[in-house]
Structures are given as structure tokens and as C-alpha cells.
Amino acid sequence: MGSHRNALVAAVRQDLAEARGTARAVLAAAESARGEAQHRKRMVREAYATCLNQLAAAREDTRDDIQRRYRSEAVRLAGHLRGLATVTATGAAGAPWRVWAPSEPEPGGRPGLLRIGTIAFDETAALPGLVPLLDAAHLHLSGPSAVLDQVITGLLLRALGSTRPGDVRLTVYDPEQLGGTLAPFAPLSPALVGPGALGSLLDDLVEHICRINETPGPRTEPWRLVVLLADRATAAEMTPAQRAQLDRIVRTGVACGVHLVVRGLELEDHPSVERIVVHDQAAFCDSLGRLEIKLDPPPPADRVTAFCRSAAERMRAGPAPARLSDLEPPRFWAESSLTGLTAPIGDGTDGTLIEVPLGDDLPHALIGGPAGSGRTNLLHVWLGSLATRYGPEELALYLLDFAAGMSFARYAAGSRDPSWLPQVRLAGINIDSDREFGLATLRHLGDELRTRSQAAKRHGADTLAGLRTADPGGYWPRIVAVVDEFPAMLTGRDASAEEALHLLEDLARRGGSHGIHLILAATDLAGYRPLLAHLPLRIALPKARRVLADDNLGAAVIPRYHAVVNTDSGQSGANRIVRLPDAGDRTVWRTLQRRLWRSRPVGCEEPRLFNGTAVPRLPAGYRPAGRMPSADAPVGSSPGAVLGERIDVAAQPARLRLGRMPGRNLAVLGARTDEAGDVLAAAALSLAAQGPAQFSVICLVPEAERAAARLVAELPAAGWYDSADVTFDLPGSDVPHYVIGYALDAAGPVHRPALRALLDDGPERRIHVLGWWRTVPRLRDDLGGMGAGFDAIGAWVALDVPGADLAPLYPQPGGPLWHPRPRRALFFDRSVHRTPEVIIPYEVNSDHT
The missing domain is CATH 1.20.58 (Methane Monooxygenase Hydroxylase; Chain G, domain 1)
Structure with missing residues (x-):
């Protein structure tokens, strides 16, 4: 023994x-x-x-x-x-x-x-x-009904209280009390199933299980917790079909998030069924064998009611967005972009952060969603998350907003906040009418792609990672170009749209391997399928269309502040639901940006901000009192007249070289007096800043006198002539002589021969005419009428003149494709341009300047 x-x-x-x-x-x-x-x-x-x-x-x-x-x-x-x-x-x-x-x-x-x-x-x-329940078992309880109901109340309170509001959907079948047994849970509006409806309830649960099984990927629906408080009549009246449905739920429900809590109805023996047998205040359950459990007292009714009311209020308010601070890494700028960029944009249904990659395998992303769906917010969240992980040496951002907004203005310095996001190289806002700036940015990125491709060939590399490894001393950050409402660049059947589409397709096809990544966002994506084929990473916001595959309805069911992340070109089965933070709090964002700005490395340059609604002012260096920057000094002996700002990445001025060659005169065309005066003033002042020169200012209309007077006041030793004493018989000079003419078309027939002779012969004698004509026909009259040529006008700036009216001045038939718009001009210099370029006339002598 x-x-x-x-x-x-x-x-x-x-x-x-x-x-x-x-x-x-x-x-x-x-x-x-x-x-x-x-x-x-x-x-x-x-x-x-x-x-x-x-x-x-x-x-x-x-x-x-x-x-x-x-x-x-x-x-x-x-x-x-x-x-x-x-x-x-x-x-x-x-x-x-x-x-x-x-x-x-x-x-x-x-x-x-x-x-x-x-x-x-x-x-x-x-x-x-x-005892187990969610994701583990069904519960079958037997014993005194009153005690069992107390146990069920406690189990429901613990299950609901340990999950997020809305994660558990409660259904109660209570034919005797009609839901009164679980009355404290009434604020949660549980689905109540009355007598005679058990069959339809079971059928609905089976359909739900089948739908979950047919949906690829992890389950995203809430748990279905079904309480069956059956009586003897229910058990006696169950049909064989209902019993079969119940057995099917027992076998397959747990794996699909469907759980039964049953009293008064037998369940078949199955590993998923946990049986709890209650004797007075003691219980035994299958998983604990012979161990006796002393039951807890029932939870206080007022606590149950208070909890259910609070949970119901939170459910009605909807899920709160995640916090932007939740996406921040433990240490800023600690990541390397050698192999790619990875950053979270929110949390998933289980609370874990959902990371979005950009790299060789997923080079570009497409974001879709209607107006008000949170597209701009998603971009802010993603960019903020990237900016906290990758420093300016690892990441460069180019941001274009064609959605008629100023969403990217926060990344640049402002009048109230001098900070900027160090990774941003360029930001374009309010550019819905300035496709030229988007095209200029794409050209810049295309040049960068060629540079990187050539460098990779020299070093025998195929990818950016290989180039950076072979050339550790080079500066090769990953570039992310964000274009919101990108179809605005591709509208119309003109050369600009065709070139923009070609550049986008080339960047989408070859840019990823060289570290240039596109994030394209739009409201509607109809008609761009060839381009979209290169964008495997798809993010669909609520009610988005044509972002995911046609049979993928994930975007149709998500609420606000949520998105579907799909890394398989939108195919069903690759969806991940992400809850997005709200990046709209400018105070929170400003605090984060200032932290990054203060940590910027030495030599980090302020980003270029192009605002389509802002009018640039003539820089001080182009005025006589200023000093011309050495990098902008005129070439050779031909001074350069600055006419306005070019719509390009570097914000360079548009210049007209005025040498001793035939045709070196300028015609400003259009009826907008203020803009015409600004073009002439910018040209005259910039010429005066380059060295000794003589100026004759001629004003022939009263509405331009104020602008002419301001120009004369600022020019050194300028003569001012009006209609009473105007003359175009000017002697030659050792220094350039510039005739600045306001409304020269008003000179009249008496002065036309002298004006025509000055236009023809003046440039060789270093006399150049920079004049404003209000219409093209009036310019033609001054040049000799219908049969006269325009050789004396080597350059022109068109304001509110349609492209067809410019045909006589244009070398190609039909005239340029030009639709006038405020504060934009078309500049053409036949000695330089093959096609005209759009410029922005500087603001020079307006009242507030």
C-alpha cells in the first residue's frame, strides 16, 4: 500500500x-x-x-x-x-x-x-x-431558472463590459417573459425574438455563418451573442428542421463569432459546448471537471442599467477616431528608407495599428472617396506618420492639391507660424486652374527619375536600395509625390493633358524601383484604368467608387473615419478595415510640426509654396534700389526684362532678352489695365536695376496715368510723355534706351509711321519698345494694316486675349490653345519658345504695394 x-x-x-x-x-x-x-x-x-x-x-x-x-x-x-x-x-x-x-x-x-x-x-x-465564451464556446446552463438567469446576467455584463461598444450584438429569445428576464439590458436595444419566431432566428444565424465562411480574410463583423431562454413548450414544438439548424449552429457558430447561451433547451454533444450545471449557489462545468464553483452574487441591477445606458450612448455616437499621437513612433526619425517606407495610418478592428507600405513591391497608392469622405484627412494622417519616422535625408515630399483647397498650406511657413515640415520640398495649393504647375512638377520628377536611373546604371544597381548601398555618399532620399484630385491635370484633349498622362504613367511604371512613389487621390476614377493598373495599393474611403474591384463592396459598409486598405489592386479577400485619426485639430498638428521643425538638420531649406490665388510681388532685387542677385545676372550684353513669375518648381522669373537684334521689342496685349501696367513696370524696373539706361514713359490714356506716374517716380531720370508731346523720333545712345508705352494704340495715324520705324530700326540702335496694345487688330494697324507682318514684335505677353485672336502673331496655324484667366498671361518669345508659356504677372505698383 x-x-x-x-x-x-x-x-x-x-x-x-x-x-x-x-x-x-x-x-x-x-x-x-x-x-x-x-x-x-x-x-x-x-x-x-x-x-x-x-x-x-x-x-x-x-x-x-x-x-x-x-x-x-x-x-x-x-x-x-x-x-x-x-x-x-x-x-x-x-x-x-x-x-x-x-x-x-x-x-x-x-x-x-x-x-x-x-x-x-x-x-x-x-x-x-x-468559463469560456467569445471565440471559444457555446454555454448550456441547467438548474433552477431563477439562479440561471442571474448567472446569465453576470455573464452578459462581463462579456459586454470587456469588449468595445458595438463589438457584441445581443439577441434574446424569451417566450415566457418577452425579454423581461434581461430587462436591465434594454438600453442596448437587444434584438428580441418572441414566440413562434425561433425558426426564423435560427435560419438568420445559419445564413450569417454561411456569409462569414464565404468571405475571405479575417472576420470583421461583431460577435453575435444569442440568449435562448426556452420553455417546455419551445422544446416540444421544435421541428426536425429547426433542430437541424440549431445543431448546425452548434458545430460551426464559434468559428464565425456566433455564440449561444442556452437555458431550457438541449444542445447536442460537441467540443464547442460548455455545460454548466447549477445546484442552488454552486455550479460545475465541463472544463473544470469535479471542481465546485461557488457562484458570485448577481451584479447590482443599477450597475447593469448604468453600464448599458453608457454603452448605448457610445454606440449611438459611433466609434471615436483614433488619436494622431497613437501613430507616433517611440523616437522620431529613427527609420531608414533604404528598402521602403512603412507607416501606420490608424488602428484595425482589434485595436492594432494598420501599417501601409510603399516600396519595390507596392510602389504607388490610389486613394478614392467622394467629397466629405475624409480624403484630405487621410492624407494628413499618412504624411504625418511618415514625417515622424523618416527624416529629411530619408524622405522628400512633393504635394499637389487640385481639389480647390489649401489643405497642404499647413506644411509651409505662414504669417502666424514660421515652422514648416522639413521633409516637404514643394507644396501646391489652390491649383485647380493651374495645370501648368502640376505639369512642371511632373517634369521635375521625370528629370529626377532620369538622374537616378543613370546613376544606378553607373553603379550597376537596379533599385534605389542598390544605388544607396553602392553610393553611400550620395543624396538619394525616397520621394513621395501626393496629387489630390489628379484627374484635373488630365482633363481636356490638349498637349498639356497628354504630357501629364505620359509623365504619370512613366513615373508609375519605373519610379517605384528608383524610390519615387506616387499617392494619387480622386473623387471619381472613371477612364483611367491603364494608369490605375500600376497602383496596386488601394485605399477606399466610405462610398468610394471604382477604387476596389467591382465585386468588392467593402467601401459601401464602412462608417466615417474608416477606410479599406487593400494591397491586391482592390481584389476581394485583401481588405483591411482601418479606423483613422482626426488630423483636423490645427493645434495638435502645429505642436507636432514645430517639434520636427526644431530638429531639422542644418541646411534644410524651406519648401516652395505655390498658391494659385496669391499674386507674387516683384522681388526687391529687381528694383533700381535693390541689387540683382549674381545668379540672376543678365547673360552677355543683353539685359533681361523680367515680366512675371514662371509657373515652375523653382519660381524663376520669366525674362525677355533685349539685344541689338531686329524684333527685340515687347507687345503687351489685352484690356486689363492693371495687369498690363504691372508687366510694363516689372520690365522697366528690372532693366533699371541692371545698369545705366534711359527711359521714356509714354501714357496715352487717363486710366493708366496713375500707374505711369508711379513708374516714373521710381525710375532714375525717366522722361514722361503724354498725347500732347509724344514723339517716337529718338536718337541713338551709348546706353540702352527703353520706351515704355501705355496704350500705344491710342497714338493715332499721325504717329504711326514714326512708331513703325522705331519698332523696325530701334533695337539695332539700342532702343527697345515695351508697349501695351489693347487689341491685336490695333497692333496690326500700327504695324501697317492687314498685309503687314509682325516681325518687329519679337515677343508678346497676352492677357485677356483668346488664343484664336493671337493667330497672326503665332507661327503655327490657328493660334495657341489659350483660355484667358485672371492674373495669368501667355508669354511667347519667338527666339526662345517653340510654344508659349503661362506666367503670372508680378504685382508691382498696385495701391497696397
Whole structure:
């Protein structure tokens, strides 16, 4: 007999050692990757039940002399059990009612066990009694109905209180009390199923399970928690078809997030069914074997009601957006963009951060969503997340907004905030009418692509990672070009649209491998499928169209501040639902940007901000009182008249070289007096800033006198002539002589011969005419009438003159494609241009300048 006891004790000790090892392994697994959360929970549940059963068996099988030796082992094992219970029944799932409070799971956390009471071994060990439910089992309860209803109330409160509002959808079948048994849960508006509707309920659950099984990828729908409070009549009246449906739910429901809590109705034997048998205030359940659980008292009714009201209010308000600060890394600018760019844009349905990659495999992204869906907010979130991870040496941003807004203005310095985002090289705002700036940016990126491609060939590299490895001293950051409402650049059947489409397709095809990535966003994407084929990363906002595949309806069901991230060109089965932060708080954003700005490296240049509604002013260096920058000095002996700002990446001035060659005169054409005066003033002042010169200012209309007077006041030693004393018979000079003419078409027939002679012969004598004619026909009259040529006008600036009217001055038939718009001009110099370019006349002598 003694040998038998010794063998039994040895076996128990071996079992205890194995249980402790399992407990330690599970506790260590609790710190592992979030992706193993569900597996970890299952291991903890199994270890918890195994330890309890081994402890109970050891207590029953040992004798008095063994109990003393075993007690120390039992105390240690009880400590491990408490640790396991803490891991698998955290917060509201396992706290006693006296300290109970709702608690949301940690990001990536999965449901654990739920407490229903305590297990008492002796005076030293009282452990929580836990049962599985969500993602684990169905519950079948038997015993006195009144006690069972109290247990069910506690289970529901713990399940709802330990998940996020809306994550559990409650349905109650209660034919006797018509839902009154669970009345405290009424604020949550549970689906109540009355007598005679059990069949339709079961059919609906089976359809839901089939739909979940047919949907690829992880389940995103809430859990369906169905409470069946059946009576004898229900069990007697069930048809064979209803019984078959119930059995099917038992077998397949848990894997699809459908769980039954049943009283008064038998369930078939299945591993997913956890049976709880209640006797008065004690209970036994399958997973704990012979261990008796002393049931907790029911939760206070007022606490249940208060919780349900609070949860209902939060559900009605909808899910709150994530916080922008949640996306920040532990340390700014610690990441390398050698192999790509990865940054989170929000959290998933389980609370884990969803990261979006840009690299060789997923080089470009497409964002789609109607107006008001949060497209701009998503761009701010993504750019902010990238900017906190990758410094200016690793990331360069080019931002274009064709959505008629100023969303990217926050990244540049302003009058109230001098900070800017160090990674931004260029930002274009209010450019919905300035396709030229978008085209100039694409040309710049195309030049950068050629530079990188040639450098990669020299170093024998195929990708940016290979180039940076072979040329560690080079400056090769990854470039991200964001174009919001990009179809605006491609509208129309003109050369600009064709060139923009060609550049975009080339960047989409070859740019990714050389570290140039596109993020294209739009409201509607009809008609751009060849381009979209190069954009495998798709992000669809609520109600987005043509972003995902035709059979992918993910964007149709997501709420505000959510998006569908798809890395398989929009195909079904690759959807990930992400909840986006709200980046609209300018105070929060300004605080983040200032932190990054203060950390900018030495030599980090302020970004170029192009505002389509802003009018640039003539820089001080182009005025006589200023000093011409050495980099902008005129070439050779031909001074350059500055006419306006070019619409390009570098904000260079548009210049007209005035040498001693025929035709070196300028005609400003159009009826906009202020803009014509600004063009003439900018040209005259910039010429005066380049060295000695003579000026004759001729004003022939009263509406231009104020502008002419201001120009004369600023020019050194300028003569001013009006219609009473105007003359075009001017002698030659050793220094250039510039005739600035306001409304020269008003000179009249008397002065036309002299004006024509000056235009023809003046440039060779260093006399150049820069004049304003209000219409092309009037210019033609001054040049000799219908048969006269325009050789004397080598350059022109057209304001509000349609392109067809410029045909006589244009070398190609039909005239240029030009639709006039405010504060834009068409500049053509036949000695330089093949096609005209759009410029912005400087603001020079307006009242506020």
C-alpha cells in the first residue's frame, strides 16, 4: 500500500511540474507578438483548466501523511493559477462585483475567460472560477431558472463590459417573459425574438455563418451573442428542421463569432459546448471537471442599467477616431528608407495599428472617396506618420492639391507660424486652374527619375536600395509625390493633358524601383484604368467608387473615419478595415510640426509654396534700389526684362532678352489695365536695376496715368510723355534706351509711321519698345494694316486675349490653345519658345504695394 501511495505522489508531482511548466510558458507567451493572441488565449484556458483538475485530483488521492508534503506544492501551484486567471480574465471579465468597472481590451487583445464565481480548496487557496465564451464556446446552463438567469446576467455584463461598444450584438429569445428576464439590458436595444419566431432566428444565424465562411480574410463583423431562454413548450414544438439548424449552429457558430447561451433547451454533444450545471449557489462545468464553483452574487441591477445606458450612448455616437499621437513612433526619425517606407495610418478592428507600405513591391497608392469622405484627412494622417519616422535625408515630399483647397498650406511657413515640415520640398495649393504647375512638377520628377536611373546604371544597381548601398555618399532620399484630385491635370484633349498622362504613367511604371512613389487621390476614377493598373495599393474611403474591384463592396459598409486598405489592386479577400485619426485639430498638428521643425538638420531649406490665388510681388532685387542677385545676372550684353513669375518648381522669373537684334521689342496685349501696367513696370524696373539706361514713359490714356506716374517716380531720370508731346523720333545712345508705352494704340495715324520705324530700326540702335496694345487688330494697324507682318514684335505677353485672336502673331496655324484667366498671361518669345508659356504677372505698383 505504501509503495502505491509513493507512486501516486510521484505521479502527482510530475503532473504538477508539467502544469507549472505550461503556466510559465503561457505567461511568457503573453508577451509575444500580437498576432498570436488567439492562440495564446487558448493555451492559457487549457493550462488553467489542466492545473485546476490536477490540483483537485492530487487533493483527493493523497493521504494525511502525504498532504503535509503536498501542501507547499499546492500553494505554489495556486499562485500560478492566479497568474493564469489574471492573464485570461482581465479587467471587467474577471473583477469581483465590488470593484467591477467596464474595460476595453488592449490593442490586438482577444476575449478570454469570464468569471462566474470562486473555487475554494482550503483556507489558503480561493481561485476565480472562469468559463469560456467569445471565440471559444457555446454555454448550456441547467438548474433552477431563477439562479440561471442571474448567472446569465453576470455573464452578459462581463462579456459586454470587456469588449468595445458595438463589438457584441445581443439577441434574446424569451417566450415566457418577452425579454423581461434581461430587462436591465434594454438600453442596448437587444434584438428580441418572441414566440413562434425561433425558426426564423435560427435560419438568420445559419445564413450569417454561411456569409462569414464565404468571405475571405479575417472576420470583421461583431460577435453575435444569442440568449435562448426556452420553455417546455419551445422544446416540444421544435421541428426536425429547426433542430437541424440549431445543431448546425452548434458545430460551426464559434468559428464565425456566433455564440449561444442556452437555458431550457438541449444542445447536442460537441467540443464547442460548455455545460454548466447549477445546484442552488454552486455550479460545475465541463472544463473544470469535479471542481465546485461557488457562484458570485448577481451584479447590482443599477450597475447593469448604468453600464448599458453608457454603452448605448457610445454606440449611438459611433466609434471615436483614433488619436494622431497613437501613430507616433517611440523616437522620431529613427527609420531608414533604404528598402521602403512603412507607416501606420490608424488602428484595425482589434485595436492594432494598420501599417501601409510603399516600396519595390507596392510602389504607388490610389486613394478614392467622394467629397466629405475624409480624403484630405487621410492624407494628413499618412504624411504625418511618415514625417515622424523618416527624416529629411530619408524622405522628400512633393504635394499637389487640385481639389480647390489649401489643405497642404499647413506644411509651409505662414504669417502666424514660421515652422514648416522639413521633409516637404514643394507644396501646391489652390491649383485647380493651374495645370501648368502640376505639369512642371511632373517634369521635375521625370528629370529626377532620369538622374537616378543613370546613376544606378553607373553603379550597376537596379533599385534605389542598390544605388544607396553602392553610393553611400550620395543624396538619394525616397520621394513621395501626393496629387489630390489628379484627374484635373488630365482633363481636356490638349498637349498639356497628354504630357501629364505620359509623365504619370512613366513615373508609375519605373519610379517605384528608383524610390519615387506616387499617392494619387480622386473623387471619381472613371477612364483611367491603364494608369490605375500600376497602383496596386488601394485605399477606399466610405462610398468610394471604382477604387476596389467591382465585386468588392467593402467601401459601401464602412462608417466615417474608416477606410479599406487593400494591397491586391482592390481584389476581394485583401481588405483591411482601418479606423483613422482626426488630423483636423490645427493645434495638435502645429505642436507636432514645430517639434520636427526644431530638429531639422542644418541646411534644410524651406519648401516652395505655390498658391494659385496669391499674386507674387516683384522681388526687391529687381528694383533700381535693390541689387540683382549674381545668379540672376543678365547673360552677355543683353539685359533681361523680367515680366512675371514662371509657373515652375523653382519660381524663376520669366525674362525677355533685349539685344541689338531686329524684333527685340515687347507687345503687351489685352484690356486689363492693371495687369498690363504691372508687366510694363516689372520690365522697366528690372532693366533699371541692371545698369545705366534711359527711359521714356509714354501714357496715352487717363486710366493708366496713375500707374505711369508711379513708374516714373521710381525710375532714375525717366522722361514722361503724354498725347500732347509724344514723339517716337529718338536718337541713338551709348546706353540702352527703353520706351515704355501705355496704350500705344491710342497714338493715332499721325504717329504711326514714326512708331513703325522705331519698332523696325530701334533695337539695332539700342532702343527697345515695351508697349501695351489693347487689341491685336490695333497692333496690326500700327504695324501697317492687314498685309503687314509682325516681325518687329519679337515677343508678346497676352492677357485677356483668346488664343484664336493671337493667330497672326503665332507661327503655327490657328493660334495657341489659350483660355484667358485672371492674373495669368501667355508669354511667347519667338527666339526662345517653340510654344508659349503661362506666367503670372508680378504685382508691382498696385495701391497696397
